[in-house]
Amino acid sequence: MTFSKFCIIFTVVIILMADQSEAGVNISFFSTEKYAIIGQRFVLTAVLGNTPEEFNTTFYHESQYARMLINSWGCYEDRKLSKKGYRVRCYENKYYFVMNQVGPGDGGWWNCTVQDLSGLVIAAATTEVVVYEANISLSTESPELVSRQTLTLTCELNMVSGLKAEVQFLKIANESSNIVGSLSQDVSECALIDDTAKGYSTKCGSGSNDMSDRKIYIMGIxxxxxxxxxxxxCQVKNKxxxxxxxxxxxxxxVNQTDCDDCMRGPGCSADCEDQWYGQYCQYKCNCKNKAEVCHKKTGQCVSGCPERWIGYACDVCEDSRYGxxxxxxxxCRSESEVCHKKTGKCLTGCPDGWIGDGCNKKCDDYWYGYNCQKQCHCKDEPCDRATGKCEFGCAExxxxxxxxxxxxxxxxxxxNRTCKCSGGSCLQNTGECTQGCDANWSGRFCDECxxxxxxxxxxxxxxxxxxxxNNVTGECTLSCKRGWTGENCDMCDDFFYGRNCELDCHCRDTTCNNVTGDCPSGCKRGWSGSACDHAVRQVKVEDTPAPAMSVGVTALVVVVAVVAVAVIGVILSAFWNLKRRKGHSDDKDTLKREF
Structure with a gap:
């Protein structure tokens, strides 16, 4: 192929692709967030319209790549092609490309293409992703305090309009760090997380419940x-x-005063109030006998602890309890594990049939197993949430x-889709046939005639x-084989019949029955049989001689033959006599010469 021919073909392909994109699939590719934050989650959205029943959608940018396969029953991710850390999701006509953790290299132009099943691009769009590193700062009015004063810490975030993460306040002492308060930020919604340590409080500040670039979070003591x-x-953590x-x-x-452990109030002039105890009287008694006044320093109760509580001061949840x-x-999945007393979290995870931070929520109906990830399809009632067993059999x-x-x-x-595989063995997710197709079917999925x-x-x-x-209508693009007619070439043509319309019939005026070949008007001259399919030898009456003439001709032939034989005999006899006479004459001349 010459270079000029290649250029012409390439130009035609590009024009066809452009025409097909304009007249066919509509695509809009964008992000609802202004920019991506390093280390955080970011989502690109593709809205498609006028798509074929089955197609592929691909998102890519340099080395990052993710692919989604869409067909009539839904969509699923091509995990073999998707890079780690990138995922695709779909809902109705919207397709989402999710970056679980944005990196510096994710900035720039991203592409979304739609291909048909042959790989031809039928639509494409691009959008720019701007990547920033979140600006986080922590401040307080007075870092030097006296005991029992109030402390307020303010965590300010900038360039975080689309933030989806946890904002945590950490205390670092004796080479260990503890989270004393957390808040959840879900783009434009801020919520408290119920794991704030006793004596501390957290609050969602300005900008945390809208799409503002600047968000404030507050922790107080x-x-x-x-x-x-x-x-x-404070830190921003990707969930x-x-x-x-x-x-x-x-x-x-914090500078300590000279007060005794159980003294409170200005100048330490009073004991802890009844029902309160601790170094700064900051804890409330929790005795089994609610009227009892616990020890004002230790919190110990003479009557013991109420139900669900344990500990010297009855301030610790018993094992398997939290809140x-x-x-x-x-x-917890491990029976020997004690969950977190505040959050209920289990290091070993939840047992089968349970889900949630404290593993205290049962699986929804028709879901079971570890983290409720498996779905069952029982006939009349939900399955066992732990094992998935269906008591009354399976649904249709x-x-x-x-x-x-x-x-x-x-x-x-x-x-809900039917495969046409030999023996019914097809892959459950894709419908691909592993043992060939049923009669008259073909293709990878045995979905083509x-x-x-x-x-x-x-x-x-x-x-x-x-x-x-055409495998749907049966219409022929050219013409029918001999003996066939009709739009789909599925009827016998005139004067043809039989199972495959391969037999000729020879009816007199009308065509024959296309199954039996019977001729209702009789056969053409020279044909016989119910289907007029037996040829008959024809002899014209005017060309047949009469018997007498036939005998005369025979006799004449015999006479001519006899006469011919006689004439030949006479000629041969005359020739022979002439030859003998000539011989005698020669003998006489010889004798004369001798004498």
């Missing part, structure tokens, strides 16, 4: 103590990956011990002269 003398910072970006550090110094009032029961189209796989000849997320077959079940045969027919 009503009465500081020497335990609060530490380094403090999915755990990546955390930290602020500057502030050192808080501010120990009102929640946790269910489902099979297996846990009713979690499709019956033969079915596939798809809801087993073989050449010369068409119909909803490929049960009809077309008889086209050249090439295959």
């Amino acid at each position: 009503d009465e500081v103590s020497s335990a609060d003398s530490a380094d403090w910072l 999915k990956t755990g990546y955390a970006q930290k602020s500057n550090t502030i050192t808080v110094s 501010d009032r120990c009102e929640n029961k946790c269910h 189209r489902w099979a297996g011990r846990y009713c979690d796989r499709c019956i033969s000849f079915r596939y798809g997320p809801e087993c 073989l050449p010369f077959w068409y119909g909803s079940d490929c049960e009809k045969r077309c008889h086209c002269k050249k090439g295959a027919c």
Whole structure:
């Protein structure tokens, strides 16, 4: 191929692609967030319209790559092609490309293309992603305090309009760090997380409940103590990956007064009030006998602890309990594990059938297993949340011990699509056939009719002269084979009949029955039989001689033959006599010469 021909072909392909994109698929590619924050989650959205039933959508930018496969029953991610840390999701006609943790290299132009199943690009769009590093700062009005004073820490974030993460306040003392308060930021919504340590409070500040670039978060301590003398910072943590970006550090110094442990009030002039105890009278008694006044220094109760509480001061939840009032029961995967007394979190995870931070929520109906990730399809009632067992069997189209796989000849997320595989063995997710196709079917998914077959079940045969027919309508693009007619070449032509319209009939005036070949008006001259398919030898009457004439001719032939034989005999006899006379004459001349 010459270079000029290649350029012409390439130009034609580009024009066709452009025409197809303009007249076909509509695509809008954008992000609702102004910019991406390093270490945080970021989402690009593609809204498609007028798409074919089955197509592929690909998101890519330099080395980053993710692909989504879409067909009539839904969409799923091509994990083989998607890079780690990037995911694709879909909902109706919207397709989402998710960066779990933005990196510096994710800035620039991103592309979204739509391809048909042959790989031809039928639509494309681009959008620019601007990457910033969040600006986080921590401040306080007075880092040097006296015990029982109030401390307020302010965490300010800038360039974070689309933030989706946890904002945490950390206290660092004795080479260990503790999270004393957390807030959840979900783009334009801020919420408290119920894991704030006792004596501390957190609050969502300005900008945290809108799309502002600047967001404020506040942590307060009503009465500081020497335990609060530490380094403090706030951090923004990615919920999915755990990546955390930290602020500057502030050192808080708390000077202790000369009061006794159980004294409170200005000048330490009074004991702790009844029902309160602690070094600064900051804890409330929790005795079994509510009228009892606990020890004002230790909190010890003579009557013991109420239900669900344990500890010297009855201030610790019993094992398997958590919450501010120990009102929640946790269910850890390991029976020997004790969950976090405040949050209920289990290091070993939840047992089968349970989910949630404290493993205290049962799986929803028709979901079971570890983290409730498996779905069951039982006939009448939900399955066992731990094992997935269905007591009354499987719902329609489902099979297996846990009713979690499709019956033969079915596939798809809801087993609502039919495959035409030999023996009914197809892959449940894709419908791909592993053992060949049923009769008259072909293709990777056995979803196409073989050449010369068409119909909803490929049960009809077309008889086209050249090439295959349309596998839905049976229409032939050229013409029909000999003996066939009709729009789909599925009827016998005039004067043809039989199973494959291969037999000729020879009716007198009208065509024959296209099944039996019977001629209602009789046969043409020279043909016989019910289908007029037997040829008869014809002899013209006017050309047949009479018997007498035939005898005369025979006699004449005999006479001519006899006369001919006689004439030949006479001629031969005359020749012979002439030769003998000539011989005698020669003998006489010889004798004369001798004498």
